[in-house]
Amino acid sequence: MTTKELSGKVAIVTGAGRNIGRAIALALADGGASVVVNVRSNRTEAEAVTREIEAAGGKALVHVGDVTDAAAVQAMADAATKHFGRIDILVNNAALRREKPFSEMSYAEWREIMDVILDGTFHCVKACLPALRQSGAGAIVNIGGLSAHIGAKDRAHVVTAKAGIIGLTRALAHDLASDGITVNCVVPGLIGTPRPKDKPEPAHHLTHQTITGERGRPEDVAATVRFLCGPGARYINGQAIHANGGAYLGA
Template identity: 40%
Template sequence: MSALAGKVALITGASRGIGRATAEALAGLGAEVFLVAEGTEEELEQGAAACRAAGQRAAWGVFDLADPARTEALVAQVQAELGRIDILVNNAGLRIRRPFGEFSAADFDALMAVNLRAPFLLSQAVLPAMRRQGGGRIIHVASQMGLVAAPTSALYGMAKAALIHLTKSMAVELAADGISVNCVSPGPIETEFTRHQMELRPGYREAREAEVPLRRWGAPGEVAELIGFLASTSATFLHGSNLLIDGGYTAH
């Protein structure tokens, strides 16, 4: 039997990159999936179609995760279409790069709304369903930048560091409910966003590869495999952990 047969997973930021790879990985493990992102209907349908090709039910919705009023509506739609929520993957993220001293209050509010407030509120919103079902899995996607510093990344790194701490706090409080909470922190991963950075900044690819002991960028599917492990019954004693998957970036 598939590891996640009978389970329903909600994945945010699932139109591309790590989120889409995660949806497909969880579907491959037998889960039914709900993909959510903002304003990307065609990409979401393509991702859902790939999950259906694995033999699982898949649905999607366009939601602005920066809008806290939409959180309850999202949870209600997932339950209405797929019946339950067993796994939540908080993957959606926003990056705003500026030298410190040049961030605006609007930058702060926009980034925190997506990178921290959304996973906080969505995690709270799924609790009633998970408690009724006797447990669940919540997985946050942070970043190696939540552990180390880099120029122009103060705001992003601060939000990811807070998300890692939120993982630990939730794990302490929710263990009694049978809800496992963990976090993954990817290092340099080749996604649409990072490929765009490579186009804008000559030498960016090579410079980042030089910082990684494995001397390459990671792939979204490699992160998705780790998330699949955390979502499965194999990870029964992993709780409150932040798992780095960065090719050794933070090892030196």
């Protein structure tokens, strides 16, 4: 029998319509949490995830809103507390996949990535913080990226933003510890997720080698997030936890 260690908890997962975000939403719901399924614009995807959760006996709420819009994020936090009465878990997963040589990169393209990954996380934490403080055992999990630790060609903006997420995780862990809130980062390695037909496999993916010899699944990342949100991880704080099959063995 699956342990419902998150029973009574309420979670917000950004970028939860597909791939890793979807898997995280499903995993937290499987643990007993009620889940706010956030997407930027694709309501159809969010509703599909919500139906999966509800079909398994869980509770979920769709919220369409861009994490770069502070007002939209505040509306999401308000909807969560109005519908479920609380917020205990925030998973900052929303991100963009972009590739461009630095010499050709415009400032607007640079800012687009920073706005989603860094500013979006800022907005979400700020909006959810009052409720997370009331939880008494709040958990924030930010989703990092392996490229922030090893670098990647044509991804200066993404690498920089994901490295910033590590710094923000550590800073928030210090700032929020007295509120009973843990802040950690899960760093996925090469995960097998569908890509648009018009976008080939990034070159840096081909250089990643895992000990297992296989790519991970979104569910592998989701299981790590679920653990960090649960009662067994309350002494883990300010950490970057790698889920990469041994592709990166550094600190």
